[in-house]
Amino acid sequence: MRVTEGGIELEVPGEQTEGVEESVFYNPRQELNRDLTIATLRAFREREPRAESYLDAMAASGVRGVRAAADDWDVTCCDVDEEAVALAEENLERNDCEATVEHRDVNALMHEEVFDVIDLDPYGTPMPFADAAVSNCRDLLCVTATDTAPLCGAHFNSGVRSYSAVPQNTDYHAEMGVRILLSALARSAARFDVGVEPILTHATSHYVRTYLELEHKPTAADAAIDELGHLYHCEDCLHREADPGLIADPLETCPNCGGTRILAAGPVWLGSIRDREFVADVRETVPDSFGTAEKARELCEVLEAELDQPTHYDQHKLCRNWGLPANAMDDFLADLREAGYEGSRAHYGGTTFKTDASVAEIREATADSLD
Numbered sequence: 118m119r120v121t122e123g124g125i126e127l128e129v130p131g132e133q134t135e136g137v138e139e140s141v142f143y144n145p146r147q148e149l150n151r152d153l154t155i156a157t158l159r160a161f162r163e164r165e166p167r168a169e170s171y172l173d174a175m176a177a178s179g180v181r182g183v184r185a186a187a188d189d190w191d192v193t194c195c196d197v198d199e200e201a202v203a204l205a206e207e208n209l210e211r212n213d214c215e216a217t218v219e220h221r222d223v224n225a226l227m228h229e230e231v232f233d234v235i236d237l238d239p240y241g242t243p244m245p246f247a248d249a250a251v252s253n254c255r256d257l258l259c260v261t262a263t264d265t266a267p268l269c270g271a272h273f274n275s276g277v278r279s280y281s282a283v284p285q286n287t288d289y290h291a292e293m294g295v296r297i298l299l300s301a302l303a304r305s306a307a308r309f310d311v312g313v314e315p316i317l318t319h320a321t322s323h324y325v326r327t328y329l330e331l332e333h334k335p336t337a338a339d340a341a342i343d344e345l346g347h348l349y350h351c352e353d354c355l356h357r358e359a360d361p362g363l364i365a366d367p368l369e370t371c372p373n374c375g376g377t378r379i380l381a382a383g384p385v386w387l388g389s390i391r392d393r394e395f396v397a398d399v400r401e402t403v404p405d406s407f408g409t410a411e412k413a414r415e416l417c418e419v420l421e422a423e424l425d426q427p428t429h430y431d432q433h434k435l436c437r438n439w440g441l442p443a444n445a446m447d448d449f450l451a452d453l454r455e456a457g458y459e460g461s462r463a464h465y466g467g468t469t470f471k472t473d474a475s476v477a478e479i480r481e482a483t484a485d486s487l488d
């Protein structure tokens with residue numbers, strides 16, 4: 118079947134069912150991910166004009182590589198699957214794009230060649246590719262993780278194995294995934310004296326995507342490790358605390374409700390998940406012609422305003438826990454701000470928000486409007 122995306126045309130094996138293209142080599146549900154990738158590459162090149170080479174490490178149909186090549190990146194597409202490689206070659210040719218195509222295990226390729234930008238887009242966890250990628254990527258590492266159940270603690274053992282960290286299943290599960298992934302990538306990079314700075318990260322429908330600016334310097338690696346810490350979460354009242362540093366000092370009793378059902382997670386990334394200015398640049402770079410332009414810009418806008426507190430709340434879950442009806446999110450946030458706290462929406466869902474107020478303070482600040 119023929120697919121058009123971001124101004125390029127692809128031929129992929131598969132069928133269109135009810136308007137949705139289904140193919141092992143092309144996932145239409147990742148178009149937002151790819152549109153944001155291209156916008157990020159454009160914004161990043163403005164920031165780092167030296168960046169020229171882009172490795173589409175798991176090319177499949179070659180869609181990322183073709184789109185990057187159409188934008189004048191010096192592209193290498195790699196895939197271990199023979200059919201995928203043939204397809205990527207066809208799709209490059211169909212769009213008059215030039216790129217090097219490699220049929221091999223991308224871990225071997227990354228250990229042999231250095232790239233300015235590496236894009237990891239595997240099925241499931243990216244961690245088997247992290248060492249080769251962080252040590253052989255010069256400037257920008259783009260990573261997708263689709264194994265959200267292990268990342269958020271729903272598949273606990275698998276999460277511990279893949280990420281060498283303890284995830285916990287909480288009401289902020291997608292954000293738990295973001296922070297577990299960033300922690301594991303920061304620790305992988307640190308082993309090669311590389312520091313990571315997440316300049317854009319989002320959790321969207323069953324995947325996490327992050328863009329890490331790399332600095333090859335021991336002190337930068339130390340700075341990234343300084344962003345790690347632990348989270349303690351009360352299962353009874355949803356009170357949570359962030360504990361910076363690698364040595365955990367877990368809460369035994371909840372300071373809010375006195376409960377003892379406390380979950381401890383970590384090491385997680387407690388730092389910022391994006392650079393506000395960079396995200397604004399990405400938003401301004403998204404052209405109207407992209408299929409997901411509106412969604413991509415909206416996501417950037419929310420990310421720009423999102424507070425840096427390491428865990429978001431879900432207004433509906435809080436209200437349910439309190440046995441109170443939820444009101445409009447804007448009124449709820451206005452109450453928080455009126456009481457002197459910071460409050461923002463969060464990109465994890467329509468009822469999610471961030472604040473510097475504790476659960477008890479949120480309840481007090483919003484009580485009059487909810488009763």
Ligand SMILES: C[S@@+](CC[C@H](N)C(=O)[O-])C[C@H]1O[C@@H](n2cnc3c(N)ncnc32)[C@H](O)[C@@H]1O
Binds near residue numbers: 142178181196
């Ligand atoms: C999720 S798909 C990539 C989708 C594509 N990047 C896109 O945006 O549509 C994952 C691809 O990784 C390839 N792959 C898996 N292990 C690999 C390895 N070790 N080296 C290179 N490619 C690999 C698979 O063959 C598959 O085509």
Ligand SMILES: [Zn+2]
Binds near residue numbers: 351353354374375
């Ligand atoms: Zn509690």
